[in-house]
Amino acid sequence: MTKQLDLADIQGNIIRAYGRFGFPKGRFFFLRIDDGDRGRAFVGTITKRVTTSVSWGAPPEGVIPRPDAPINIAFTYQGLKALGLPTASLMGFPQEFIMGMKKRKAILGDDGPSDPEHWDKVWAKGEDVHIAMAINGQTMEYVEECYQWVKSQIDASDGGVVLLTGHRGDDGQEDLPFQDASILYDENGQPCAKEHFGYTDGIGDPVFEGQITDEYRVAGRGKLTREGGWARLATGEFLLGHPDEAHEYPPAPVPTLLSRNGTFMVYRKLHQNVACFERLLDAHAGSFPGGRELLAAKLSGRWRDNGAPVVDTPDAASKAAWDQRFAAANKQTQDRMLADFRFDLMGYKCPIGAHIRRINPRGSLEFGEDGAYDTPGALDDRRRILRRGLPYGVVRDRGRDDGNHGVIFMALNTSIERQFEFVQQQWINYANDSKEGSDKDVLLGNHDAACPSKMVIHADPESGQPPYFVNEIPRLVETRGGDYFFIPSMTALRMIAMGKVDPT
Ligand code: HEM
Numbered sequence: 012m013t014k015q016l017d018l019a020d021i022q023g024n025i026i027r028a029y030g031r032f033g034f035p036k037g038r039f040f041f042l043r044i045d046d047g048d049r050g051r052a053f054v055g056t057i058t059k060r061v062t063t064s065v066s067w068g069a070p071p072e073g074v075i076p077r078p079d080a081p082i083n084i085a086f087t088y089q090g091l092k093a094l095g096l097p098t099a100s101l102m103g104f105p106q107e108f109i110m111g112m113k114k115r116k117a118i119l120g121d122d123g124p125s126d127p128e129h130w131d132k133v134w135a136k137g138e139d140v141h142i143a144m145a146i147n148g149q150t151m152e153y154v155e156e157c158y159q160w161v162k163s164q165i166d167a168s169d170g171g172v173v174l175l176t177g178h179r180g181d182d183g184q185e186d187l188p189f190q191d192a193s194i195l196y197d198e199n200g201q202p203c204a205k206e207h208f209g210y211t212d213g214i215g216d217p218v219f220e221g222q223i224t225d226e227y228r229v230a231g232r233g234k235l236t237r238e239g240g241w242a243r244l245a246t247g248e249f250l251l252g253h254p255d256e257a258h259e260y261p262p263a264p265v266p267t268l269l270s271r272n273g274t275f276m277v278y279r280k281l282h283q284n285v286a287c288f289e290r291l292l293d294a295h296a297g298s299f300p301g302g303r304e305l306l307a308a309k310l311s312g313r314w315r316d317n318g319a320p321v322v323d324t325p326d327a328a329s330k331a332a333w334d335q336r337f338a339a340a341n342k343q344t345q346d347r348m349l350a351d352f353r354f355d356l357m358g359y360k361c362p363i364g365a366h367i368r369r370i371n372p373r374g375s376l377e378f379g380e381d382g383a384y385d386t387p388g389a390l391d392d393r394r395r396i397l398r399r400g401l402p403y404g405v406v407r408d409r410g411r412d413d414g415n416h417g418v419i420f421m422a423l424n425t426s427i428e429r430q431f432e433f434v435q436q437q438w439i440n441y442a443n444d445s446k447e448g449s450d451k452d453v454l455l456g457n458h459d460a461a462c463p464s465k466m467v468i469h470a471d472p473e474s475g476q477p478p479y480f481v482n483e484i485p486r487l488v489e490t491r492g493g494d495y496f497f498i499p500s501m502t503a504l505r506m507i508a509m510g511k512v513d514p515t
Contacts, residue, residue, distance in 0.1 A: 014246060016221035018064040020272045020500045024083045024145065025250065025423055026064035026222055028399050030194060030213060034081060034147040035202055037401045038154050039278070039419060040189040041133060041175045042142040042165065044093040049171020050141075051094055055508030056164050057084055057144075063501060066223055080148040080157040084504070085276050085496035087111060090141030094507055096269075099514035103264030104497070107428045108275060112494045113137045118432055120440040120457035125490035131280065132177030132185060134492040139175060143278060143496050151193075158189070179415045179491070181404050190280065192401035192419045204318075206402050207283045207416050208454070208487075210311055211318035214349050215371060217395040219244040221253075227343050231350030234392045235374045241351070249397055250274055251425050256392045261425040265514045269507075272500035277396075277422040277431045279493035280403070281455075284412040287485040291453075299468075299479055301326060309468050310453045310481070312365035320352045322361035359471040363445050366454050369438045371395065376444055390444070396430050397423040417491070427495055451484075458486045 018026070029037070044050035062081035065074050086094070088109045092101060107115055113127045113134070121127060127134065134140065144161060148154035165172050178187040197203045206212045218224055218232040220243045233241040234256075247255030251263040252271025263270035296303035308314040308321040314330060317337065324330040337348055354361050354368055354375040361368055368375065376390050404416030424430035437444060439452040451457065451464045458464045464484040470476035499507065506512050 014221040016064070016246070016250070017272065018066070018223070020502055021064040021250065022083050022273075022498050022501070023062035023064050023081050024147075024399055024421075025274055025397070025498060028213065028216060028397075029081055029147040030401055033077075034149055035194040035401075036148045036151050036154050037192040037419070038146045038148075038158055038189050039192065040144055040158075041140045042144065043139045043173045043175055044090060044141045044171065045173055046168075046171040047093060047095040049168045051508050051510055053164055053168045053172045054084070054094065054142075054504060056167075057082070057161065058501065058504040058508055060160075061501065061504065064223075079153040080146050082157060082161070083145045083498070085143045085145075085498040086507075087140055087143075087494055087496055089138045091497065091507075093141050095510055096507070096512050097514050100264045100266070100269055100512055103262075103270075103514075105262060105275075105426065105428060107432060108495050108497065111137055112277070112279075115432065118436050119490075120435065121490045122457055123459060124486060125457060130490065130492040131179045131190075133175050134494070135177065137494070140494055142172070143276070143494075151191075154191075181415050190403060190419060192403040195402050205315075206418055207285050207404075207406050208288050209307070209315045210313065211315065213398075214313070214318050215367060216398055217244050217249070219249050220246045221250075225343075227346060228350070230347055231352060234395075235353070244392060244395060248393070248395055248425060248430070249423060255425065256389060263425075266512065269499070269503045269512055269514075271502075273503055274423050274425055274498050275427050276399075276496040276498050277420075277424075277427060277493070278496060279420040279422075280417065280491040281420050282415075282417040282489045282491045284485065284487050284489065285406050285416070286408075286410050286412045288487050289409055291481075291484065291487070294483075295481060300476060306468075306481075309362050309365060310466070312361050312367035318349050320349070320361070320367075321365070322352055322354055323348075325360035357471075358469045359474075362466065362468045364442065364447050364450055364453070364466045364468075366452055369442070369445060369452050370434055372445065394430055394434050394438070395424075396434065399423060417488070420493075423498070453481065453484055453487070455488050456484070456486075458484045460485070 060082050062078050067073050067075050067077040146154050146157045165174050174188050176186045176188045178190045180187045194202050195205045204211050204213050218229050230241045233243045236242050245256045246253035247261050251273050255261050292303050295306055299306040312321055319333050324333045353373050372391055399421040400419045403419050406416045422431045439455045440457055442450045450466055453466050466481040468479040470478050
């Protein structure tokens with residue numbers, strides 16, 4: 012029987028990527044706590060409106076009415092300290108969380124234009140950010156209404172809690188009090204699942220034990236089994252207080268009630284240099300066999316227009332056939348076509364350096380008993396992350412990199428160090444595991460003009476084609492801010508609000 016989770020105890024953004032559930036808008040803002048008592052009272056008030064993971068909508072699936080604007084809350088280490096958590100509990104948090112994102116910049120590759128000195132001003136004094144609040148909404152009006160309510164609670168805290176300003180905005184603002192985000196719209200004004208480079212996004216997301224989701228989504232999103240099928244990942248990879256893929260409880264602070272059903276969130280504002288990206292495609296469009304769109308697909312592992320996995324559609328003819336089958340398929344089959352695949356071992360179809368292959372190698376890294384690689388195992392299963400972000404800003408001119416547009420990237424995991432940081436350091440900015448030397452992820456790597464990166468697109472020797480080298484890759488994504496947060500359970504929120512966290 013599938014594991015049952017206490018959904019009423021788990022914040023809603025852990026179980027659901029709201030964007031997929033009819034909440035295309037988001038607002039993120041950050042608070043400082045200046046007074047512990049009033050800060051705790053504020054947390055208590057907000058907790059009453061925090062959205063949990065309980066199913067919403069019409070019965071029988073729905074248990075509660077669908078919210079107009081889900082609210083969620085999380086804390087930095089400094090925030091938990093300001094709220095008066097006992098030292099014994101604080102000391103139980105992992106080192107990377109205690110240090111915060113800025114101090115991990117060497118590990119994350121946040122250098123050059125991504126260095127914290129260039130981040131939005133709200134992050135200027137790292138230790139000021141104590142609380143992260145997220146409001147998602149069916150419309151911006153709902154988001155605004157909810158935000159005004161939170162602001163009234165901040166005012167009511169009488170200086171106990173302060174709203175931090177300093178987010179960059181679309182019109183050159185430097186000091187906005189919040190960061191808005193939204194799904195993008197196509198040229199006909201229709202909502203689409205794209206990000207600013209033009210790729211279809213939001214397809215791959217781990218499915219774990221106890222998560223309420225359609226069973227067919229496990230194929231391609233769970234973990235590979237030795238029998239060649241798919242299974243849900245262990246809950247403890249994403250929720251503290253549950254066994255993880257090592258059959259252990261992930262390290263967490265005491266008391267158990269403080270950590271169980273909570274998790275850690277990585278928040279990063281990632282600016283996208285769209286002009287550099289377009290120029291990179293233009294520079295290679297003429298020489299890459301297959302042209303511009305196939306090249307874009309090889310860089311990420313999926314075609315831009317509809318997310319077709321390039322491993323199943325490695326050329327124009329197979330893509331056209333795939334598109335036909337996709338158009339004729341029902342929703343469930345379409346979902347399987349998008350998610351249920353494995354990589355070709357040598358990377359002739361999906362390059363070993365493609366973004367989605369680096370980040371979730373689907374068993375293509377490990378050496379098996381018969382000497383071939385492609386065996387499922389811990390190397391992948393312990394590096395998975397839940398993605399909960401949305402695009403932000405508008406691209407007014409695809410010929411310019413400046414402006415304010417990118418992805419508000421949020422990764423949820425029980426170990427920031429083992430999961431997010433490992434992926435960022437070893438698989439994005441380095442490629443030893445995939446035997447691609449020090450090549451970086453084309454889309455995300457901290458490419459440096461002084462030491463230009465490359466990506467090799469291997470070709471099947473039988474085709475008679477040589478491998479293709481994508482050279483002189485500019486930095487396509489720059490970090491503009493972020494930090495590490497703890498998303499407590501509802502029980503833990505109430506304990507924090509009451510000042511009753513007892514580690515003994
Ligand atoms: C501006 C920044 C980014 C862009 C434009 C981007 C783009 C994409 C695209 C187009 C996909 C394929 C669609 C999908 O499978 O959902 C994808 C998948 C993914 N990305 Fe990124 N990404 C960005 C940042 C990151 C970062 C920072 C990480 C992690 C450190 C990351 C981790 C992933 C993962 C885990 C997947 C799913 C892979 C799978 O399970 O198949 N992405 N990304």
